[in-house]
Amino acid sequence: MYLSKAFIPILKNNPSEAKIKSHQLMLRIGMIKQSSTGIYSWLPLGFKVMKKIEKIVRDEQNNIGAQEILMPTIQSSEIWKESGRYDDYGDEMLRIKDRQNREMLYGPTNEELITDIFRSSIKSYKSLPQLLYHIQWKFRDELRPRFGIMRCREFYMKDAYSFDINDEEAFFSYNKFFLSYLRTFKKLNLTAIPMAADTGPIGGNLSHEFVILADTGESKIFTDKRIFNLDSEGSEITKESLEDLRKKYEQYYAVTDEKFNKNEFEKEVLPENRLITKGIEVGHIFYFGDKYSKPLNASVDLSGGKKDFVKMGSYGIGVSRLVGAIIEAKYNEKDEIMKWPLVVAPYEVAVIPVISKNDSKNLEKAINVYDYLKKQNIDVIIDDTDENLSSKLKKVNLIGVPYQIILGKKSEGDLLEFKETGKETTSLSIEKIAKFLHQQKEQI
Numbered sequence: 001m002y003l004s005k006a007f008i009p010i011l012k013n014n015p016s017e018a019k020i021k022s023h024q025l026m027l028r029i030g031m032i033k034q035s036s037t038g039i040y041s042w043l044p045l046g047f048k049v050m051k052k053i054e055k056i057v058r059d060e061q062n063n064i065g066a067q068e069i070l071m072p073t074i075q076s077s078e079i080w081k082e083s084g085r086y087d088d089y090g091d092e093m094l095r096i097k098d099r100q101n102r103e104m105l106y107g108p109t110n111e112e113l114i115t116d117i118f119r120s121s122i123k124s125y126k127s128l129p130q131l132l133y134h135i136q137w138k139f140r141d142e143l144r145p146r147f148g149i150m151r152c153r154e155f156y157m158k159d160a161y162s163f164d165i166n167d168e169e170a171f172f173s174y175n176k177f178f179l180s181y182l183r184t185f186k187k188l189n190l191t192a193i194p195m196a197a198d199t200g201p202i203g204g205n206l207s208h209e210f211v212i213l214a215d216t217g218e219s220k221i222f223t224d225k226r227i228f229n230l231d232s233e234g235s236e237i238t239k240e241s242l243e244d245l246r247k248k249y250e251q252y253y254a255v256t257d258e259k260f261n262k263n264e265f266e267k268e269v270l271p272e273n274r275l276i277t278k279g280i281e282v283g284h285i286f287y288f289g290d291k292y293s294k295p296l297n298a299s300v301d302l303s304g305g306k307k308d309f310v311k312m313g314s315y316g317i318g319v320s321r322l323v324g325a326i327i328e329a330k331y332n333e334k335d336e337i338m339k340w341p342l343v344v345a346p347y348e349v350a351v352i353p354v355i356s357k358n359d360s361k362n363l364e365k366a367i368n369v370y371d372y373l374k375k376q377n378i379d380v381i382i383d384d385t386d387e388n389l390s391s392k393l394k395k396v397n398l399i400g401v402p403y404q405i406i407l408g409k410k411s412e413g414d415l416l417e418f419k420e421t422g423k424e425t426t427s428l429s430i431e432k433i434a435k436f437l438h439q440q441k442e443q444i
Contacts, residue, residue, distance in 0.1 A: 001347070003383045003395075007044050010395060020216040021331050022324035023148030025338060029399055031323070038145025038153035045346050045399065046323065050156065052344040053188065053322050054135055057158050060184045064176040064237065066131040066160055071113050073137055077103035079112040083295050092140040106139040111292050111314055114161045118310070119298035125165045128300065128310065129173055133160030135319060149324050150280070151218070156320035162313045165300070167289070168239075170311040174206065174287045175242035177315040181210050181283050182232040187444060188322065189341035190329060192282055193227055194249050198258035206287040209256055211279035214328040221279045223254040224269045280325045287313040330400075332422075338400030339421050343444045347381040348437060349373065350401040352392050354408040355384075362407045369405060369416065369430055376434045397421060405433065 009030035018024040026032045031046025042050060058068065077095070080086035094106040107113065114132060122130060135158045142153050149155065162173035178194065185192035190212050197209035211219055227249065235245050253268045255261075265274070290309040293299070299307040318325075331338045342348060351373070353366035363384060370382040381401065383392045389408065396404060406417040406425065418433050419425040428436070 001381045003381055004385050006381065008399065009043075010398070018148065020147050020150065020328070021333055022150060022216075022327035025327050025331055025398075026148055026324065032149060038142055038151075040149060040152060040154075042320075048346050049340065049344055050320055050323050053326075054156075054158075054319050056187050056343065057184055057317055057319055058135065060180045060187070061133050061158065061160060063183075064131070064180045066133045066180075068134060069117075069132055070134050071107075071110055071117075071136060073107055073139070075105050075107045075110075075113050077105055079116050079296065080105065083112050083115075083292055085112065092142065094139050094141050107136075108138055108140045109314075109316075110134070110136075110159055111161070111312075112296065115292045115296045115298050115312070118161075118163055119293075119296060122163070123301060125300045125302050128163060128165050129169055130163040131160060131173060131176070132163075133158060133315075147216070147324075149320050150216075150328075155318060158317040158319055160315040162315070163293075163298075163310045164312075165302075165308070165310065167311055170287060170289070170313060172239050172242065174285065174313050175239075175246050176237060177285050177313070178208065178246050179232055179235055179237070179242055181285065181315075181317070184317065185210060185212070185282065186232070187343060188326065189343075190282070190326065191228060193221075193223060193254055193279075194246075195221060195223065195254040195256050196250075196259050197256045197284065205289075208285050209281050210283035210285075211256070211281055212325055212329055213277055214280045214325070215278055216328055217278040217280040219279045219281050220257040220260075221255070221275075221277060222257070222260050222265050223275050224252040225273045225275050227252040227254050280321075280328060281318075282322055282325050283315075283317045285313065285315040287311075335397075335422075336394065337397045337422055339402060340400040341444075342402050342440055345379070345400060345402050347399075347401045348379040348441075349381075349403040349405060349433075350396045350399075351380060351382040351405045352389070352396065352407065353383070354389050354406070355386055357386075362411075365411075366405075366407045369407070372430055373434060376438070378434060378437050403437065 011028045014024040015027045018027055030043050032040040032042055035041050077086055093108055096104050098104055138157050139154050145152050164170035164173055192210040192212050194208040194210055197207045211221055235241055289311050293309040293312055299309045302308055351366045351370050353362040355363050373380040402421055404419050410417050414429045415427040417425045418428045
């Protein structure tokens with residue numbers, strides 16, 4: 001992409017209405033534009049980052065055997081009345097009527113709809129387990145939308161649902177998602193801690209929130225610092241290894257404020273290991289048994305001729321929220337430097353020529369470098385504007401391109417100035433730069 005042609009409407013200063021880093025940056029570099037209160041248009045830069053995050057989320061869901069479907073945003077009220085949640089869900093649910101005066105709603109979640117799909121299609125225990133997911137827009141009519149896309153009304157979300165024959169198999173499915181979430185956030189270069197959490201309107205008696213530490217987070221968390229030393233590396237997808245993995249994390253106290261018990265915290269965690277701080281919820285998983293399958297009559301035939309209601313869980317990741325969460329974790333507000341993880345960066349490398357009015361050699365050389373990198377399947381942007389080098393670097397740092405190639409006085413012959421954002425430059429050939437970038441991506 002040529003920067004002169006890119007739709008990246010950068011503002012000189014932070015918008016006054018934005019109070020946290022992610023909201024400020026996303027508005028300033030033109031990732032989003034507010035359409036109405038709590039509802040945003042995603043512009044090219046923001047949309048590109050979000051789609052890269054979506055790919056990682058999708059890949060990790062596929063890796064545990066989940067199957068992707070797509071459910072509509074508009075749902076009938078009938079299945080919600082059947083489950084008993086239509087009136088219970090509250091004012092966050094946007095209720096509407098079509099021209100035939102039928103009651104409809106903009107889905108805030110999909111437990112009812114996915115259960116209806118399951119009960120009409122699966123009749124035998126032999127077809128279990130089933131792990132289904134989709135990535136779709138959702139709407140919750142927040143009373144006070146704030147913090148940009150972190151707490152908005154319309155948001156992009158991955159939600160998955162598991163169907164099993166009994167509790168033992170259902171816990172196996174739950175643990176699969178537990179592992180996939182740890183792997184997802186690790187790929188995004190985020191340290192997300194699974195914490196015992198309240199089940200809220202989803203229901204059930206087992207739930208974990210995945211939280212990243214951030215001063216701007218709305219979740220107050222209480223945890224043992226030693227939990228940060230754990231890793232899911234090498235975990236196999238077997239009942240025993242996944243149960244051991246979850247128990248490994250659960251041995252350390254880590255809860256959100258709804259589950260906090262002061263006496264337990266002080267009893268289980270030594271003073272030097274206690275951490276009380278704030279965090280951002282980026283994922284939430286639930287196990288709720290037959291809470292939905294029973295009222296919606298989602299049962300299967302068992303081997304002995306009897307029927308039983310399937311046991312279910314649901315598993316959400318805020319795909320659009322993760323864009324803001326990564327900014328909160330990675331943006332250096334003081335120096336105005338954003339450094340996206342390479343795997344989700346809007347561009348992997350920026351080519352920045354120093355252009356003078358009387359000499360176009362650097363621009364010509366930069367275009368050749370740009371063309372070469374494109375052929376190497378490297379996501380690259382070239383700043384072909386006539387601004388000075390300082391302005392170009394500031395712009396690229398703000399956008400968050402992880403690597404930069406500068407073509408100026410120090411770029412002689414086949415050697416180019418190459419640097420990682422925020423670090424010192426080195427001189428490399430274009431072939432070595434391309435090889436380095438490919439190696440970095442292979443390590444993710």
